[in-house]
Amino acid sequence: MSSIKGVPRMGKTLMELMVLLGLGSSAVQRPEYDDTSAPEFLNPSWMASIPDSCPLSEITMPGTHNTMAFYGSVLAECQSWSLGLQLRAGVRFLDVRVRHMCGNLTIHHGVSYQWAHFGDVLEPVAEFLREYPSETVLMRLKEEFSETSNIYGPVVSYIHRYADWDQLWHSRLIPTLGETRGKLVILQDFAGPDLGMRYRSLDIADKWKVPTLLHVTEKWKNVYEHLELARVGNKAGIFLTYSSGAGFFAYPRSVAQRINARLYDYLEAQAGQKRRFGIISMDFPAAPLLQMIIGFN
Template sequence: MDHKVKLVLYFMVVGAFGEQTPAFDRTDAPSVTMPDWMSYLPDSLPLSSLAIPGTHDTMAFFGGPLAECQSWGLLNQFSAGVRFLDIRPRHYQNSLPIFHGVSYQRVYFDQVLRDTVTFLTEHPSETVLMRVKEEYEPYENTRSYYQSVAEVVSQIGEQWFLRSSSLPTLGEARGKIIVLQEFSSKGEGPDFGPPYPGRMSISDQYQVSDDAVKWAEVERHLKVAQNGDPERAYLTYCSGTHWLLYTPESLARKINPRVLGFLNTKSSVGRTRSMGIVITDFPGSELVRQIVLDNWK
């Protein structure tokens, strides 16, 4: 058996028992919490200029090793400091269950929003950026995806959403959900938030055949972000998979420590801004913390 295949199988077994390190966490809850970190930043800062920890396929907890991307539940992710969510509702019989590919994640979009509102009610200094992407194939719908999203947003309450064509300042966004809209409005109504990708600079090489190549791209884009336009959002996905060589977990074990090492050694000299939104699978608490601390470097 090829050694890389053996390695993937090893991580499948080890991951089932849980592991917690500074950069990688396969347990249920973070070891360190930072539920109010945005409260220490001034209102005038553009959201686009902030260093923000994010999770890829935020609600992907089920479906086996190739589908599972996180182990902390949503409220624990918020508690750890995560403020960017990657939410993938499928349009199924006019409802919006969360999927990762073909795998149903046992939760619906409205519950994701309710949990987010619960967090923001308790921590009004914070804001949540939420990429909303139509996932997998639509099935037996009598209305558009936009209409189904609009119904859920109305049920939750429009007051929890800041509808804007671009990312606002932190002061404007506090206590609100900012939807990054990756689906069409089709002229049916106003957008829910800034278009994704829009003007954003995004590195998301999710098909990975060599972790060294993946890391080189992650490092390249983090450096681009650190010297980029403060009015432009930079999103670096550290996640990826390969049907044979890497699960999301096994790749996170390799990439996350490198991101943490980069954060711990990178000098602030000559930089013009933060490293932007850094999006990971199975992040460790120290990795999240160091992303947050980049706002003060």
């Protein structure tokens, strides 16, 4: 078997494949992509400079996809910063998936248990909002991998146990920032009486299936077109664009490395202008990318 610099050709090919899939690589911190344990810098109170009269639909804000997906190897991991650090870095949209079993709500990404329960989400959010009352947090809440889809009762129970009922925005209507400062806006992606806004009322682009890295360009086209639509679209509606994606031959971090770079370049070309891009939800975002998104307000 021939070799290059002492590495058997088969071994070198395997190493290249591991790098391509995001296996075995050390953590990196770049302006657009960060899978280290902490952001480069924090920006915990950026909403303080936005007028109370501004509707949430007109705010450009960064978010994270599968916010609590820290475990499950490269197949399932979508974030590397704790929830508290995400919020303090400037993230204002959370994507939370709960599994209902015997009244308990555990955090899952598909079949991957994330070693946390819904209370481990509510407590840091409530603490953050008490510490920074100028801010608001939007949370998509979705049933995932449950025995039953009837999660309304357990969700209400967890809110009473781990947060403050009065910290919630209790309406389907899109509020102004002044109405929701210090509050959690639940974007309800499950059946039952209203806890907040309905997730499906948003204008959403979530082309998450990226079969291989050869399909990244198609994914970026979906992201780009929806961001362009959000920029000029109905100001009375909230736009939500997921830059995240995955497939059997395209793991979340591998897709994020490529899409985040294109997103950074796209936004950088428009930096310094006031733009409404809505919510941009990402895997492994970096602090400079979050700051750039915030800067359009």
